[in-house]
Amino acid sequence: MIWIGVDAHKRLHQAMVLGSQGEILGERTITNDAAAWQELLEWARALGTERIWAVEGAWYLGRGLAQFLARAGERVHEVSGRWTAQRRRGMRRPGKSDRLDARAVAQLLREEQDTLPRVFAEEDPLAMVQLWSRLQAETTEDMTRLVNRLHALLLLCEPGYETRLPALTTKAGIEALRVYSAPDSGDLARERERAVRALVEQLRLLDEQDRELRKKLERTSAERFSPLRRIEGVGPLIACGVVAECGRPRHGFREEHFAAGSGVAPLEASSAGGTRHRLNRMGNRRLNMFLHQIVLTQARTYEPARAYLARRRAEGRTAREARRALKRFVARRVFNALSECFASSIETVAA
Numbered sequence: 001m002i003w004i005g006v007d008a009h010k011r012l013h014q015a016m017v018l019g020s021q022g023e024i025l026g027e028r029t030i031t032n033d034a035a036a037w038q039e040l041l042e043w044a045r046a047l048g049t050e051r052i053w054a055v056e057g058a059w060y061l062g063r064g065l066a067q068f069l070a071r072a073g074e075r076v077h078e079v080s081g082r083w084t085a086q087r088r089r090g091m092r093r094p095g096k097s098d099r100l101d102a103r104a105v106a107q108l109l110r111e112e113q114d115t116l117p118r119v120f121a122e123e124d125p126l127a128m129v130q131l132w133s134r135l136q137a138e139t140t141e142d143m144t145r146l147v148n149r150l151h152a153l154l155l156l157c158e159p160g161y162e163t164r165l166p167a168l169t170t171k172a173g174i175e176a177l178r179v180y181s182a183p184d185s186g187d188l189a190r191e192r193e194r195a196v197r198a199l200v201e202q203l204r205l206l207d208e209q210d211r212e213l214r215k216k217l218e219r220t221s222a223e224r225f226s227p228l229r230r231i232e233g234v235g236p237l238i239a240c241g242v243v244a245e246c247g248r249p250r251h252g253f254r255e256e257h258f259a260a261g262s263g264v265a266p267l268e269a270s271s272a273g274g275t276r277h278r279l280n281r282m283g284n285r286r287l288n289m290f291l292h293q294i295v296l297t298q299a300r301t302y303e304p305a306r307a308y309l310a311r312r313r314a315e316g317r318t319a320r321e322a323r324r325a326l327k328r329f330v331a332r333r334v335f336n337a338l339s340e341c342f343a344s345s346i347e348t349v350a351a
Helices: 034-047 063-071 081-089 098-115 124-157 171-178 187-224 236-246 255-261 285-301 303-314 319-341
Strands: 002-008 012-018 024-031 051-056 076-079
Touching: 002 034, 002 098, 012 034, 012 098, 024 034, 024 098, 034 051, 034 063, 051 063, 051 098, 063 076, 076 081, 076 098, 081 098, 124 187, 124 236, 171 187, 187 236, 236 285, 236 319, 255 319, 285 303, 285 319, 303 319
Parallel strands: 002 051, 051 076
Antiparallel strands: 002 012, 012 024
């Protein structure tokens, strides 16, 4: 058995191979393209018949290589950059280099392969959902930045503009700003008008893109992910977002793994005979955000959740501690609903 760790970057990947005793059997630096991925795979096959790979950032800079290896039938795991840094700091030889990072990835794989997330070849329908979900999130962020810039500019033009114009986040507000005229006279006022109109054109395009993406996510979540939609506080964006981040539940992936991966399972911090737990700030932060949003909605509108929070508060927990406890129960419901979504084979969702 050999363990291969890959430190992935935009243009170059560094690979390190460890043997059964942890010794270095070889290393390779390749460019980040399909021809180089094939060469790396052939080189690794010559080193050992049984191979396990770990790619740092398998869903980011290392995605191309990780998917290539998974489609070729190789066993591939994902390692986050944070785990690599922690392992590197524990080495006897200090420093930071691609070789040290690749070795840290390989050592982590060799010691903890059973706990590392597995990378599977993408299914086209799921990849489409992931694309829509992440594009919609990025579009929303871009729209927020533009609205903030417009707000600051309009305050210079007209401090009380909110009383005269519709909200900037509505279609009526966007149309009003396309023909906006500042009340002041002079060249500076006219220049500000042009700036407002230029910004609102960008906002209009993003708004159209956002609405189209939301329609796709709404249709997909209603047709394919209805078990998730039945959970109180889960709408189309959250349902598709959970699927985008988790994908199809794989063999051996259980509810406790989902909770740990989304950062809602407390971490043990016991010492000197005392047992205690602390907040888990690791895991997939986007998944954690979705669970937090569900909890906030349920705390307002779902009576069983409100009763649970009240009971926890009566026990002396703070509001935050009560919400964290509820988030753990929500994670269980979300995982069970996610598993139900994939009880039968998923079909094409793109239209």
